[in-house]
Amino acid sequence: MDFLPVPKEDWFVQKKSRRQRLICEKYLKEIPPFSTICPFCGQSDCISHARQRVIENTKARALPTPSTVSSPIQSGFVAFDAILDGRFSSGDVVIIGAPSGIGKSTFALQLANKVAQSGVRTLYFSGEMDERRVSDYQDRYHLSRSVVSFIYEVSLRELLVKVRTEGYQLLVIDSLQVLHDGSSHRPSPERQAQNIATIVKVAKSYGIGVLAISKVTKTGDIAGAYSAIHDVSVALDMTEGKNGEVIISVHGMKNRLTGDIGRRAIFRRTPIGLVPIEEIETGHILRHHNQESSAVPFPFYFAGVLGVEEISLATGCKSEKLVIAGKAKEASEFLAATLRQLISGIDIGWNIQATTMSLLGQYADLAICVGILAKHFKKKVPVKTAFMAAVDGEGNLVHLPGMDRLGDRAVRLGYTRVYGPEAIGSEVASWIPCASLIDVIESLGWREIV
Numbered sequence: 001m002d003f004l005p006v007p008k009e010d011w012f013v014q015k016k017s018r019r020q021r022l023i024c025e026k027y028l029k030e031i032p033p034f035s036t037i038c039p040f041c042g043q044s045d046c047i048s049h050a051r052q053r054v055i056e057n058t059k060a061r062a063l064p065t066p067s068t069v070s071s072p073i074q075s076g077f078v079a080f081d082a083i084l085d086g087r088f089s090s091g092d093v094v095i096i097g098a099p100s101g102i103g104k105s106t107f108a109l110q111l112a113n114k115v116a117q118s119g120v121r122t123l124y125f126s127g128e129m130d131e132r133r134v135s136d137y138q139d140r141y142h143l144s145r146s147v148v149s150f151i152y153e154v155s156l157r158e159l160l161v162k163v164r165t166e167g168y169q170l171l172v173i174d175s176l177q178v179l180h181d182g183s184s185h186r187p188s189p190e191r192q193a194q195n196i197a198t199i200v201k202v203a204k205s206y207g208i209g210v211l212a213i214s215k216v217t218k219t220g221d222i223a224g225a226y227s228a229i230h231d232v233s234v235a236l237d238m239t240e241g242k243n244g245e246v247i248i249s250v251h252g253m254k255n256r257l258t259g260d261i262g263r264r265a266i267f268r269r270t271p272i273g274l275v276p277i278e279e280i281e282t283g284h285i286l287r288h289h290n291q292e293s294s295a296v297p298f299p300f301y302f303a304g305v306l307g308v309e310e311i312s313l314a315t316g317c318k319s320e321k322l323v324i325a326g327k328a329k330e331a332s333e334f335l336a337a338t339l340r341q342l343i344s345g346i347d348i349g350w351n352i353q354a355t356t357m358s359l360l361g362q363y364a365d366l367a368i369c370v371g372i373l374a375k376h377f378k379k380k381v382p383v384k385t386a387f388m389a390a391v392d393g394e395g396n397l398v399h400l401p402g403m404d405r406l407g408d409r410a411v412r413l414g415y416t417r418v419y420g421p422e423a424i425g426s427e428v429a430s431w432i433p434c435a436s437l438i439d440v441i442e443s444l445g446w447r448e449i450v
Contacts, residue, residue, distance in 0.1 A: 099239075116144075123162065175212070247265070379444070
């Protein structure tokens, strides 16, 4: 394998010049004549200093060694850095496998921009997008055009030589599948594996941080290069959450940096790019994966109403699926687990049938629980009864912001009973105060269920 011959000495030689040249003192790059703004760092003072500097000789300039050039690199995304033990380190190679259209290039561009703005020399290889599309992305997401260096149609050898000789500290590759070895064809899976091995070797030798984006197969594996995953520091997956959020998590068991495979970074798509959010802001992810936090209220689960008409319509259906506002499984998964804890002998899977409920909000925890129980035990639900509360992992009902207003609205819509934690400020609703799901069951006269 002869991709990158390693020279005996690391020297960057300025070629002899017969004329005066303007250079950027920060990046030691030549600037076009008569420039007023440096195209590399976006400043003018570096040019004014550079005007006094004339490069006329062939004096060799040694590159900084990895120990001085490759300090830890923070991405600017706290949750993402936590997966990487707080930062990129010298020689770390991180691969993110992602399907098309999820936002992998957006994330890579945002990360590169944040890192470069912190003073880290960053080179971005864009094999998926040409210069015009990259420029469109920069405008759309308000990214600086001057802090990140871009390179497009080059071979792996040319890319790595450029990184090494010009002193870049972070290399972003988008994507591995289009990074060829000099031929006009896209690399085979075997060649991709060899490319990754070469990238890892050079990164470790010269203390360069590498973030490589990769496409994934239908089964979610890193496309074409799965056999080389053991060479990298961390392998990550980028997937889409149930509510459209973008989730970055550890691929399989591959995290050499921390050994922690449970950390995740979650982002929301916005007009200005991917914005990091907390897990609790997703409304359902935290409660499914962290039962220890089950007593924490979840404000994204709002009040809902349930009428007997909706349940009775489903009695004769063959299809056994809970359908609630189009978010069936993620809503019912946690709530069914709650019911199992509270009611002895109940066996609930995902084969509960109920039709779409009439909701006063996006979700209806208490209404869903009552609907599941009504179907499972063939119970009647009082007509025009509103159930309003979030349910935690212990079956307690959680008072929601705006519950007073929602209760009043339910009554105005014709609902005669309102169940849930008592809302003191209600003007219209006569609440049936309940502290837990058990209280609701007993109030409905379903005592034999408990």
